[in-house]
Amino acid sequence: MAEAQFDIKYVAHLARIALTPDEEKKLAAQLGNILGYIEKLKELDVSNVEPTAHAVPMVNVTRADEIRPSLPHEDALRNAPRQANGLFIVPKIVE
Amino acid sequence: MLNQLTISELSTRLAKREISAREVVQSCLDQITRVDGKIHAFISYDSADALAQADAADKQISSGTAHTQKPLLGIPIALKDVLAVKNQPLNCGSKILGKFISPYNATVVEKLKAAGAIVFGRCNMDEFAMGSSTENSAFGTTKNPWDISRIPGGSSGGSAAAVAADETIASLGTDTGGSIRQPAALCGVVGLKPTYGRISRYGLVAFASSLDQIGPFTKDVRDSATMLGVLSGVDPHDSTSVPQPVPNYVAALDGKIKGLKLGLPKEYMIGGLDAEVKSAVDAAVKKFQELGAEIVEISLPHTDYAVAVYYIIATAEASANLARFDGIRYGARVEGADPTELYSKTRGAGFGAEVKRRIILGTYVLSSGYYDAYYLRAQKVRTLIRNDFLKAFEQVDAIVTPTTPTAAFKIGEKSDDPLQMYLSDIFTISCNLAGICGLNLPCGFTKHPKLPIGLQLLGRPFGEETLLKIAHAFEQSTGWRKEKPPL
Numbered sequence: 001m002a003e004a005q006f007d008i009k010y011v012a013h014l015a016r017i018a019l020t021p022d023e024e025k026k027l028a029a030q031l032g033n034i035l036g037y038i039e040k041l042k043e044l045d046v047s048n049v050e051p052t053a054h055a056v057p058m059v060n061v062t063r064a065d066e067i068r069p070s071l072p073h074e075d076a077l078r079n080a081p082r083q084a085n086g087l088f089i090v091p092k093i094v095e
Numbered sequence: 096m097l098n099q100l101t102i103s104e105l106s107t108r109l110a111k112r113e114i115s116a117r118e119v120v121q122s123c124l125d126q127i128t129r130v131d132g133k134i135h136a137f138i139s140y141d142s143a144d145a146l147a148q149a150d151a152a153d154k155q156i157s158s159g160t161a162h163t164q165k166p167l168l169g170i171p172i173a174l175k176d177v178l179a180v181k182n183q184p185l186n187c188g189s190k191i192l193g194k195f196i197s198p199y200n201a202t203v204v205e206k207l208k209a210a211g212a213i214v215f216g217r218c219n220m221d222e223f224a225m226g227s228s229t230e231n232s233a234f235g236t237t238k239n240p241w242d243i244s245r246i247p248g249g250s251s252g253g254s255a256a257a258v259a260a261d262e263t264i265a266s267l268g269t270d271t272g273g274s275i276r277q278p279a280a281l282c283g284v285v286g287l288k289p290t291y292g293r294i295s296r297y298g299l300v301a302f303a304s305s306l307d308q309i310g311p312f313t314k315d316v317r318d319s320a321t322m323l324g325v326l327s328g329v330d331p332h333d334s335t336s337v338p339q340p341v342p343n344y345v346a347a348l349d350g351k352i353k354g355l356k357l358g359l360p361k362e363y364m365i366g367g368l369d370a371e372v373k374s375a376v377d378a379a380v381k382k383f384q385e386l387g388a389e390i391v392e393i394s395l396p397h398t399d400y401a402v403a404v405y406y407i408i409a410t411a412e413a414s415a416n417l418a419r420f421d422g423i424r425y426g427a428r429v430e431g432a433d434p435t436e437l438y439s440k441t442r443g444a445g446f447g448a449e450v451k452r453r454i455i456l457g458t459y460v461l462s463s464g465y466y467d468a469y470y471l472r473a474q475k476v477r478t479l480i481r482n483d484f485l486k487a488f489e490q491v492d493a494i495v496t497p498t499t500p501t502a503a504f505k506i507g508e509k510s511d512d513p514l515q516m517y518l519s520d521i522f523t524i525s526c527n528l529a530g531i532c533g534l535n536l537p538c539g540f541t542k543h544p545k546l547p548i549g550l551q552l553l554g555r556p557f558g559e560e561t562l563l564k565i566a567h568a569f570e571q572s573t574g575w576r577k578e579k580p581p582l
Contacts, residue, residue, distance in 0.1 A: 006459070015414060015458040016421070016435065017451055018443030027448075030513055031456055037514055038403045041472050044479070051474030052481055054305040054335070055530020055556070056292045061334035075198040079425035088423055091433055 006032055097122040098261045099579070102170050102318040105264065106162045109169045116152040116169030119264070120145050120213055123171050127262045130582050133243055136257035138176050138234045139184060140216035145171065148213040155211065166321055168211030173263040175254045176217040177224055178309070179298040180204050187300050188220040188232040188250075191420050191445030193427035201298020202330045203267060203309055210325040218266055219253030222447045223417065224274055224302045226250050227519050230510050231449040238506070239282060240580035242544050245503040248278030251312070255282040258312045259580055265313045265322060269299060270533075271306045272405050273498075273523025278312075279535040280498035280549020283578065285313045285566070287323060290556045291530040292337035295330030303412035304335075306405075306527040315576050316536065316567040320344035323559060339557050347560040348567040353387030355565065358491035362398035363522060369501040375539030375548040376497045379569065383495070386568055391491055395483040400476050401525040402517055407460050407473035408528070414457030420445065452513060481529040488531075488555045493565055496522050498535045498549035522551060532559050536566045537575040547578075 008028040012019050019027065073086060082089035097105065097119050108114045124142050131137055152169040162168055174180065177187050179197035181204075186192045200208075207214050221231035229237040229252030237252040239245040240260040247256040251268025255278035258266050268275045270288035279286025287310045294309045301307060311322035324345065329338040359380065364373070380390055422428035422441030429444050431437035446454070460469035487494060499522060509516045526533040531553055538550035550569075554562040570576055 008455070011455050011459045011462065013439075014462060015454050016418075016438040016442055017446065017454060018439040019451070020443075023448075023451070027452055027455060030452060031459070033514055034406060034456065034517075035459075038407060038469065041400060041403050041407075041476055044397075044400065044476060046472060046475035046479070049475040049478050051471055052477040053474060054291070055481060055528075056335050056337060057556075058292075058335075058337065063331060071198055076424075078198060079193075079195050081193070081422060081426065081428035090423055091431060091437055093434060 006035065096261070098126045098264070100264070101314045102167065102264055102321055105170060106166070106168070109156055110162050112156065116149040116156065116213065117146060119169060120149040120171050123263050126260070130260050131262060133238060134240055134256050134260050134262070135235055135237050136218055136253040136260060136262055137173070138186065138217045138219050138253070141183070145213055145215035148215070152211055152213060160211070165211030166325060167207060169213065170211070170264050171213045171215055172207055173216035173218050173254065173257050173266040174204070174214060175220050175251050175266070175268045177220060177269055177300045178203060178267060180214060184217060185300070186217070186234070187224070188222040188234060189445065189447065189450070190233045191426050191442070195425055199298065202295035202332055203326050204298065206325055216257070216263065218251070218257055221250035221252070222450050223300070223413070224250040224269055224271055225413070225449050225453050227273070227277060227516050228509070229253060230506065231447055233447055236506055239503045240582060241283065241546050242503065244505060245546070246281070246506055248281035248503065250274040252278045254312050255279050255284055255286065258282070258284045258314060260582055265311055265318055267309055268312055269307055269309050270527065271303050271409060272527050273520045275310045275312065276498050276523050276533055276535040276549070276551060277520060281503040281547065283537045283547030283580070285316055285319045285537070286535040287311055287319045287559070288526065288533045289323060289327065289559055290532040292335055293339070293532070293557065293559070294326045295333040295336045297330055297332035301416040303409040304416060305412060306409060308527070316563055316570050317345060317348060319534070320348060320563045342560055344560060344563055347564045349564065350568050350571060352383070352565050352568045355388045355493070356391050356491040357383055357388050357565070358391050358393035358487055358494045360393050360395045360398065360494060360496060362395050363496045365500070365521070367500045368497060371541045372497050372499070372501060372548050376550060379538045379550050380495060382569060382572060386572060388565070393487045393491060393494065395487060395525070397476065397479045397483050398525060401480055401528060402521055404473045404476045404480065404528060405524045406456065406517060407469050408477065410453045410457030411461050411470050412457070414454045414461065417450070417454055449513070477528050480525055484525070484529040484531055492561055493558070494553040496551045496553065498522060498551040502541045502546035502548055526553055531556055532562060534562045534566055536569060539575060540578070
């Protein structure tokens with residue numbers, strides 16, 4: 001099923017990754033191959049199995065709601081490709 | 096040659112003031128100058144900063160600070176380029192981070208510094224820790240110190256090669272599906288992946304958050320125990336770090352493995368297992384029997400599904416984690432007419448082929464209509480894999496396997512076939528899915544060419560003491576760790 005339904009342009013758009021036509025071709029073939037391999041999971045009956053999201057023996061770790069120091073404003077902006085007036089600069093979103 | 100010594104050997108001599116921390120650092124820097132042009136274990140390093148830290152350590156030693164208080168005082172430790180060190184570059188082996196400078200220290204860096212270590216150097220890696228060879232680094236491939244036409248393993252290939260080539264005394268790497276144990280095996284050093292939650296991940300750039308764990312590369316097992324003691328513990332900055340007491344790991348190295356039960360999983364004796372690797376592992380098993388351990392055949396029936404589960408779960412988590420690299424808050428940016436175009440162009444230009452492949456695969460397995468068939472099913476099979484291990488550990492104290500199916504392969508041999516590359520991690524991947532601990536330990540060499548072979552020990556959640564004890568007993572009764580690459 002995987003290979004036929006794998007729409008590389010659509011998934012690359014969802015992932016927000018611009019691909020060249022060459023990359024699209026190569027990736028579609030490789031991912032088809034990998035998805036073909038992954039199909040083997042269908043051999044197993046998992047109807048009565050609970051999913052495991054992580055292996056930590058803990059739930060709902062919380063801390064006291066207290067004000068603590070955080071990253072200073074200028075440090076948070078220091079690596080920005082464009083910034084001005086203490087803000088990240090982005091392209092226009094709303095006309 | 097001070098750079099060839101272990102943490103325990105150096106700390107004894109530093110404490111007696113027979114040598115200075117400056118001399119230790121200088122011997123590592125000299126070795127880097129001599130061999131790193133060939134090996135390329137380091138993306139960058141700051142000699143002046145390392146020497147300044149050494150001078151500060153020497154002052155502490157002369158004013159009476161003991162190694163019992165600061166076990167790594169004056170010891171140089173190199174870091175994988177995925178861990179944040181305040182005011183140092185951090186690139187994750189990628190172009191997309193541009194000229195990023197870390198604004199804070201990772202918790203492991205704070206812990207190393209508190210223990211007196213000299214933290215220096217950015218070790219090369221597969222981009223965002225995705226790979227098994229370091230061929231995916233945007234900064235060039237690291238070479239295996241035993242044969243520079245071969246890969247050092249990955250993703251922590253630079254950290255492993257740097258220790259094997261005596262360019263540093265120890266290093267840190269990260270392991271999501273084998274990225275510490277596999278390069279440790281291929282470079283012939285000790286590499287430990289602790290239990291998930293044993294070490295804080297704060298300041299580690301996330302790849303797959305439910306699988307990632309930081310761990311040490313060292314020249315022997317005692318150093319691994321020393322490093323684990325320094326690095327472990329709960330951290331308020333990482334809610335997945337576990338409030339489990341930190342034992343004295345070095346004290347566990349008492350050589351007493353008589354009566355311990357070691358499991359041999361029959362599913363790991365696969366067709367692709369190299370004959371020399373198999374015979375080295377068989378010889379190790381015999382050695383364990385001589386040392387008084389009992390060998391039990393066990394079964395981990397869902398082993399064959401681990402690679403498929405991993406490449407769904409790890410890529411799904413990566414697709415979410417790597418969404419943050421969008422050209423807005425840090426790193427390189429390619430401008431676009433609107434935000435979507437900016438993101439797509441930035442990510443298209445900034446990520447390498449393997450990272451794109453995995454983000455796209457992860458996006459697909461989470462996308463509408465496929466979530467149940469892929470992601471949810473993989474999480475259920477993950478439960479089956481974890482249960483296999485928990486059941487096995489009712490019967491045995493540790494599990495013994497080869498770390499890799501073959502010794503180091505040639506540069507370029509698998510780079511065009513991602514699935515073959517993924518299958519080279521077949522013995523290491525289950526450990527991360529199950530959330531247990533694992534360790535690589537040198538157990539022999541192939542003949543022509545001479546390349547290291549690694550033995551993997553897998554242990555119960557938070558069972559690192561037992562693993563280190565077994566590994567130490569083996570190491571003491573064999574001479575593998577004394578072999579050095581021809582550089």
